[in-house]
Amino acid sequence: MAVILVTGASGQLGSEIKAASRNYSGYEFIFTDADNLDITDTEAFNDFVVKNQPAWIINCAAYNFVDKAETDSENAFRINATAVKNLAESISGTETRLIHVSTDYVFDGSSNTPYNENSAVNPQSAYGKSKLEGERYALMHNGTMVIRTSWLYSSFGNNFMKTMLSLGREKESINVVFDQVGTPTYAADLAEAILFIVSRVIRNQIAFAAGTYHYSNEGVCSWYDFATEIFLEAGLKCKVNPILSKDFSSTVKRPFYSVLDKSKIKEDYELEIHHWRKSLLRCMELMLK
16 A cells, blocks of 8 residues: 655645545545644654655645745744755655645746746745745655645645635725736646656556646636635625735745746646636635535
8 A cells, every 4th residue: 555645734735635635535545734843953853754655745844934934044944944954864765755845936927928937946035945945855866756736725734715704794994906817727636637647656556756746726817816716706895906016025035926837737637627716616615605
């Protein structure tokens, strides 16, 4: 029975993988978070790997406080980079496969066409730089698949969708930037895609292809469009005012354009990806029922 280790299991994506794993029988899932497995502790993680012999590691652990990372970069790099180095080194020379989740923040957002896996990286924030360094460490292991994603939300954890729902119930109007464009990604869709890939590879239905991949839902929108759609689906009357990024107080330069080209992952792993509006509706129906 293949052992699948999921780190960062209490976060948005880890929680969605845990929920989706109920539909995948015949595997032994081990779900961990910082409380029971500190992946920044090299010795502890090595011991854990030796004891449990995972065939797959899905690394969802991350430091995701984008603004805070500017003044707390040491912790951002410790979790997003050094810990990933620990993972890669602990399974070096083994058949264990690693799926590591990264971000659109590795790009500078200056493009006007979707970023593919060969597009030049140029992170503009401490968070983005730490995630890029983590990618490079992850790929030191030959059996690694890095998946970059964007604008992640879920019924679990804290995210933009939940913030908008809270504000929309409290306020008559809010300001949301309209000059940052990307694609919202429902974490449940990404979780399903990851387990679909793992399951098909284990069952020899498809070949494992290491390297870097992009995954988000289909379609394109601004944060303003996303907020407007959230309020529409929730039946909230809060007015959304479009503003420019320069008028939004932030310590971090966020990408103006972070649309990801998903052609490679769709072709290599035969994935069908939902449009972001369809997935948002599914998530909100789950939350609001």
